[in-house]
Amino acid sequence: MGRIWIRGGRLLDPASGCDEVGDLLVEDGRIVAVGAGLEAGDGDVIDAKGRWVAPGFVDLHVHLREPGEEYKEDIASGGRAGVAGGFTALVCMANTHPINDDPSVTEYILDRARQESPARVYPVAAATRGLAGEVMTEMVALFEAGVVAFSDDGKTIMDSNVMRRVLEYSGLVRVPIITHAEDRTLVCDGVVNEGAVSTRLGLPGNPAVAEVVHVARDLLLAELSGAHLHVAHVSTAGAVALIRAARERGVHVTAEVTPHHLTLLDEAALGYDTNTKMAPPLRGSSDVEACRAGIADGTIDAIATDHAPHAVHEKDVEFTAAPPGVIGLETAVPVTLDLVRQEQLSPLEWVRRLSTNPTRIIGRPGGSLAVGAAADLVLIDPDRHWIYDPAKGYSKSRNSPWAGREMIGRATVTIVGGRLVYDVDRGVLVP
Amino acid sequence: MTGRDLLAIEDLDRSELERILETSLRMEEVGRRDVKKVPTLRGRTLINLFFEPSTRTRTSFEIAGKRLSADVVNFSPSSSSLTKAEGILDTAMTLDAMDPDAVVVRHKVAGVPKRIADALDAPVINAGDGAHEHPTQALLDLFTVWQEKGRIDGLTVTIIGDILHSRVARSNLYAFSKLGAEVRLAAPPTMLPPAVESLGVKAYTSLREALEGADVVMLLRIQQERLAGCFFPSIREYATAFGLDRRKLRFAKDDAIVMHPGPINRGVEIAHDLADQRPSVILDQVRNGVAVRMAVLYLCAGRTPRGGVRREGS
Ligand SMILES: [Zn+2]
Numbered sequence: 001m002g003r004i005w006i007r008g009g010r011l012l013d014p015a016s017g018c019d020e021v022g023d024l025l026v027e028d029g030r031i032v033a034v035g036a037g038l039e040a041g042d043g044d045v046i047d048a049k050g051r052w053v054a055p056g057f058v059d060l061h062v063h064l065r066e067p068g069e070e071y072k073e074d075i076a077s078g079g080r081a082g083v084a085g086g087f088t089a090l091v092c093m094a095n096t097h098p099i100n101d102d103p104s105v106t107e108y109i110l111d112r113a114r115q116e117s118p119a120r121v122y123p124v125a126a127a128t129r130g131l132a133g134e135v136m137t138e139m140v141a142l143f144e145a146g147v148v149a150f151s152d153d154g155k156t157i158m159d160s161n162v163m164r165r166v167l168e169y170s171g172l173v174r175v176p177i178i179t180h181a182e183d184r185t186l187v188c189d190g191v192v193n194e195g196a197v198s199t200r201l202g203l204p205g206n207p208a209v210a211e212v213v214h215v216a217r218d219l220l221l222a223e224l225s226g227a228h229l230h231v232a233h234v235s236t237a238g239a240v241a242l243i244r245a246a247r248e249r250g251v252h253v254t255a256e257v258t259p260h261h262l263t264l265l266d267e268a269a270l271g272y273d274t275n276t277k278m279a280p281p282l283r284g285s286s287d288v289e290a291c292r293a294g295i296a297d298g299t300i301d302a303i304a305t306d307h308a309p310h311a312v313h314e315k316d317v318e319f320t321a322a323p324p325g326v327i328g329l330e331t332a333v334p335v336t337l338d339l340v341r342q343e344q345l346s347p348l349e350w351v352r353r354l355s356t357n358p359t360r361i362i363g364r365p366g367g368s369l370a371v372g373a374a375a376d377l378v379l380i381d382p383d384r385h386w387i388y389d390p391a392k393g394y395s396k397s398r399n400s401p402w403a404g405r406e407m408i409g410r411a412t413v414t415i416v417g418g419r420l421v422y423d424v425d426r427g428v429l430v431p
Numbered sequence: 432m433t434g435r436d437l438l439a440i441e442d443l444d445r446s447e448l449e450r451i452l453e454t455s456l457r458m459e460e461v462g463r464r465d466v467k468k469v470p471t472l473r474g475r476t477l478i479n480l481f482f483e484p485s486t487r488t489r490t491s492f493e494i495a496g497k498r499l500s501a502d503v504v505n506f507s508p509s510s511s512s513l514t515k516a517e518g519i520l521d522t523a524m525t526l527d528a529m530d531p532d533a534v535v536v537r538h539k540v541a542g543v544p545k546r547i548a549d550a551l552d553a554p555v556i557n558a559g560d561g562a563h564e565h566p567t568q569a570l571l572d573l574f575t576v577w578q579e580k581g582r583i584d585g586l587t588v589t590i591i592g593d594i595l596h597s598r599v600a601r602s603n604l605y606a607f608s609k610l611g612a613e614v615r616l617a618a619p620p621t622m623l624p625p626a627v628e629s630l631g632v633k634a635y636t637s638l639r640e641a642l643e644g645a646d647v648v649m650l651l652r653i654q655q656e657r658l659a660g661c662f663f664p665s666i667r668e669y670a671t672a673f674g675l676d677r678r679k680l681r682f683a684k685d686d687a688i689v690m691h692p693g694p695i696n697r698g699v700e701i702a703h704d705l706a707d708q709r710p711s712v713i714l715d716q717v718r719n720g721v722a723v724r725m726a727v728l729y730l731c732a733g734r735t736p737r738g739g740v741r742r743e744g745s
């Protein structure tokens with residue numbers, strides 16, 4: 001595997017608080033030296049002048065679609081899209097076909113990832129069998145097979161007693177229960193944020209309160225059980241406030257927010273573009289401001305993409321019939337750098353929310369530039385201007401609300417386990 | 432109008448609305464002749480693409496097209512035969528390949544006419560999409576009121592009923608407020624759309640207050656099957672609180688007119704004896720529908736021959 005010498009970059013290590021220009025030496029898959037003016041030796045040299053050097057990003061919320069919907073994405077294409085976007089590890093949701101509610105599916109995913117994916121892949125198992133919200137999965141067996149969390153994401157566990165038991169039982173394996181918090185009875189047939197936008201479009205509204213009610217319930221159940229609750233894709237001011245208050249009283253809760261909920265308004269749907277249809281939906285400006293404040297003050301721990309590939313023909317239908325979700329792996333860096341440019345996050349805190357915090361939430365190594373740590377690294381050019389064209393990306397799908405937009409900032413180099421897997425000029429290099 | 436499409440009243444400005452009204456006046460004159468036909472659109476093909484059945488609106492467009500000498504083709508794919516694989520855009524593209532000069536689209540989901548317009552060369556006229564808009568209904572309502580009152584500016588228009596699910600209400604609130612009328616909406620709180628006052632109208636839950644001083648009272652059809660039990664407790668309670676009869680109408684101005692886009696539920700949103708005679712103008716609305724649709728077809732499909740000036744992509 002050899003040595004890689006990364007020279008003259010701005011080293012950003014949230015784990016130590018380090019933010020200074022220096023060199024970093026990688027050998028045999030690990031970081032072996034960090035500091036100013038390291039002596040050159042053999043091996044590849046990467047000139048990192050003008051670049052940020054950070055521990056690799058970890059996306060807590062990805063739909064890789066394999067097994068079962070490989071026409072949308074598979075572990076290989078999703079892994080390539082991940083490293084091209086600066087992610088060295090992807091946490092993949094259980095709503096595949098078959099559903100990841102059985103250790104054989106988990107093993108299949110991990111096996112495929114070892115063979116095909118340049119990024120590390122950490123599977124999430126279903127919390128209930130068949131994502132039906134009724135009978136909990138064999139959590140111990142799934143945990144031993146390698147899952148890092150449990151979630152019925154895409155669906156919501158509506159039965160409060162089932163959710164209570166899932167949270168309690170997770171005490172045996174001590175991994176997070178990830179909630180997709182939308183009260184289905186309040187969502188009803190809603191497809192866009194309820195408010196002026198749903199009124200103007202004449203489309204059924206999905207009210208913010210559907211999320212807030214559900215987050216309130218799950219926080220109370222997490223408090224009762226002492227379990228680790230992770231709230232996926234927070235989109236409302238109400239949910240941010242509840243999470244903040246719960247953490248203050250000691251509830252074990254973590255949370256994530258997507259790039260789209262941080263930067264796009266519900267008004268983006270005014271042209272009926274189905275690539276602006278997400279679950280939860282894009283919200284109004286007060287919710288977006290609250291999410292930005294929540295990620296800035298640490299109430300929301302992580303940025304996660306909810307990368308949800310869908311084929312063109314699936315999105316090219318009536319707004320109500322289109323599946324919700326957008327791809328996000330290859331745009332997360334430039335889109336969320338907006339918070340750095342607006343000075344809501346320092347570069348170091350931005351890296352913490354993309355790397356250090358997500359690794360802690362799933363209890364996996366990473367998120368650090370310490371000597372001895374696995375060499376999962378990303379180089380960021382924060383000023384690079386480029387036009388995003390999903391057709392030229394690595395994802396098999398194109399359902400992005402940012403298609404054709406000018407982007408500022410890009411991952412230029414990605415290293416996983418000491419191996420150079422992506423270079424912006426040469427593309428994805430392995431496998 | 433956006434290029435040559437007519438997708439939403441929200442997109443139009445005052446002068447465009449006035450132009451349609453004036454053109455409608457000329458078309459109305461055609462309807463009063465012995466031979467109700469002019470050669471304006473001879474050789475042009477008009478397709479009525481109705482994904483959702485509506486005999487009234489389709490027939491009105493058909494008569495309007497024929498009075499302008501257009502060849503009118505009705506195409507009504509039943510939504511059940513439309514599988515996901517042969518979606519709305521495929522259907523529209525197939526029709527577009529037959530080179531129509533205008534396509535009139537009705538669909539039960541908001542936004543479909545817009546998506547079709549984005550994909551087609553031919554001008555697209557929205558004949559009603561979900562709870563979004565029904566522009567020609569609002570135009571014929573405007574025209575009817577203009578003929579009755581001689582003006583729109585300064586009038587008070589009260590729209591009563593299921594505003595939440597009504598494309599007629601949305602198109603009308605834009606149409607009347609753009610021409611200077613005060614628009615009021617009256618409904619139980621469950622049937623008022625969220626943030627609807629951000630559209631420049633006033634929302635009321637008291638029918639009496641909403642009717643006070645109104646020049647025009649517009650009723651909306653209650654879809655009994657869909658609504659009862661979730662949005663209001665029973666038809667009887669709705670009819671009692673929001674159904675219009677002569678007694679409640681007394682809160683409005685003495686010369687107020689009563690309108691309804693039809694088909695009406697007698698005894699629900701409107702009392703039986705109010706539906707058929709003055710001050711109700713329901714049949715005038717139907718009659719004016721043809722003239723207004725002739726005007727719209729003329730303005731959308733008649734100005735440049737196909738293959739002439741292409742509309743800007745939007
Ligand atoms: Zn979700």
